[in-house]
Amino acid sequence: xxxxxxxxxxxxxxxxxxxxxxxxxxxxxxxxxxxxxxxxxxxxxxxxxxxxxxxxxxxxxxxxxxxxxxxxxxxxxxxxxxxxxxxxx
Amino acid sequence: xxxxxxxxxxxxxxxxxxxxxxxxxxxxxxxxxxxxxxxxxxxxxxxxxxxxxxxxxxxxxxxxxxxxxxxxxxxxxxxxxxxxxxxxxxxxxxxxxxxxxxxxxxxxxxxxxxxxxxxxxxxxxxxxxxxxxxxxxxxxxxxxxxxxxxxxxxxxxxxxxxxxxxxxxxxxxxxxxxxxxxxxxxxxxxxxxxxxxxxxxxxxxxxxxxxxxxxxxxxxxxxxxxxxxxxxxxxxxxxxxxxxxxxxxxxxxxxxxxxxxxxxxxx
Ligand SMILES: Nc1ncnc2c1ncn2[C@@H]1O[C@H](COP(=O)(O)OP(=O)(O)OP(=O)(O)O)[C@@H](O)[C@H]1O
Ligand SMILES: [Mg+2]
Numbered sequence: 001x002x003x004x005x006x007x008x009x010x011x012x013x014x015x016x017x018x019x020x021x022x023x024x025x026x027x028x029x030x031x032x033x034x035x036x037x038x039x040x041x042x043x044x045x046x047x048x049x050x051x052x053x054x055x056x057x058x059x060x061x062x063x064x065x066x067x068x069x070x071x072x073x074x075x076x077x078x079x080x081x082x083x084x085x086x087x088x089x
Numbered sequence: 090x091x092x093x094x095x096x097x098x099x100x101x102x103x104x105x106x107x108x109x110x111x112x113x114x115x116x117x118x119x120x121x122x123x124x125x126x127x128x129x130x131x132x133x134x135x136x137x138x139x140x141x142x143x144x145x146x147x148x149x150x151x152x153x154x155x156x157x158x159x160x161x162x163x164x165x166x167x168x169x170x171x172x173x174x175x176x177x178x179x180x181x182x183x184x185x186x187x188x189x190x191x192x193x194x195x196x197x198x199x200x201x202x203x204x205x206x207x208x209x210x211x212x213x214x215x216x217x218x219x220x221x222x223x224x225x226x227x228x229x230x231x232x233x234x235x236x237x238x239x240x241x242x243x244x245x246x247x248x249x250x251x252x253x254x255x256x257x258x259x260x261x262x263x264x265x266x267x268x269x270x271x272x273x274x275x276x277x278x279x280x281x282x283x284x285x286x287x288x289x290x291x292x293x294x295x296x297x298x299x300x301x302x303x304x305x306x307x308x309x310x311x312x313x314x315x316x317x318x319x320x321x322x323x324x325x326x327x328x329x330x331x332x333x334x335x336x337x338x339x340x341x342x343x344x345x346x347x348x349x350x351x352x353x354x355x356x
Binding site for chain 2: 013014015016018019021022023025026029030
């Protein structure tokens with residue numbers, strides 16, 4: 001699919017990046033949950049999930065995201081290869 | 090009579106609080122208001138030089154707070170406009186020399202005799218910031234179209250509400266140093282982007298302009314010398330502060346952008 005915006009060069013320009021980054025940073029800043037609590041939660045989540053599947057802890061990602069006026073905690077947790085879940089065993 | 094106290098703040102340093110305080114104050118005085126510019130940046134005073142009144146200082150904020158003189162005696166009258174006064178900060182004492190209660194009391198006192206007290210807030214969110222916001226009824230948050238400035242502004246808005254008991258309805262922002270050439274190239278956040286991110290009312294939009302530097306060199310706020318578009322932008326902001334319905338004309342969009350937006354081809 002071709003994109004009009006790309007053709008007209010409207011998609012370039014750093015302001016878009018600035019706005020997107022700010023959107024996420026502000027969500028983060030505005031949450032009343034403390035950084036410490038967030039870290040603790042992360043650790044607990046990792047522990048619980050690890051009980052069931054092997055996960056790749058080095059590549060974890062947690063972030064706050066805006067989804068239609070609501071804020072979501074999005075976790076991206078890669079599971080290691082050779083995992084029972086993947087093999088469907 | 091009870092006037093209004095308005096704190097000019099930002100969080101981030103160097104975004105234009107002092108320049109804004111000087112020009113908004115001068116513009117309000119030109120509209121017939123009596124105005125006291127209060128420099129709350131203790132230890133780093135600058136409003137005096139921006140106003141060109143540095144040679145007339147005898148007493149400062151600390152002398153008033155510690156009771157050496159009453160506030161009227163410390164006020165420096167600006168001879169260029171009727172009704173414009175400066176209460177300078179102390180340059181020597183450190184900022185802990187003042188408590189929030191003392192500031193609040195002083196501002197209450199000034200408000201009984203003047204229409205406006207504009208408080209030039211120091212950068213940061215420490216004690217000096219708290220002293221500057223505690224007596225304010227309203228706040229103008231100065232923000233430049235940069236990621237760090239917008240982020241700090243958001244933080245400050247939260248604190249104004251929580252620590253300063255200034256309700257959201259009494260907070261507005263002044264977008265400073267906007268560059269239309271960069272906005273057009275989409276290399277700079279525009280006013281509507283910032284409005285959307287911060288969710289506060291826009292009081293004014295001030296272009297980035299080298300005449301600000303020239304005016305600081307001379308100690309003469311741009312509003313006082315005339316007719317350029319920068320002076321007009323400050324006068325418009327002051328007018329809005331007084332409740333006048335002043336449209337934003339050069340509001341950040343190019344004609345091409347408007348057409349493309351109409352057809353849904355641009356944001
Ligand atoms: N609209 C503008 N166009 C060009 N330069 C500007 C503009 N507004 C402010 N400046 C410049 O930016 C610098 C900082 O301005 P100012 O001292 O008002 O900021 P401030 O927020 O009070 O700083 P501080 O946090 O140190 O108190 C000054 O050199 C000033 O001349
Ligand atoms: Mg300043």
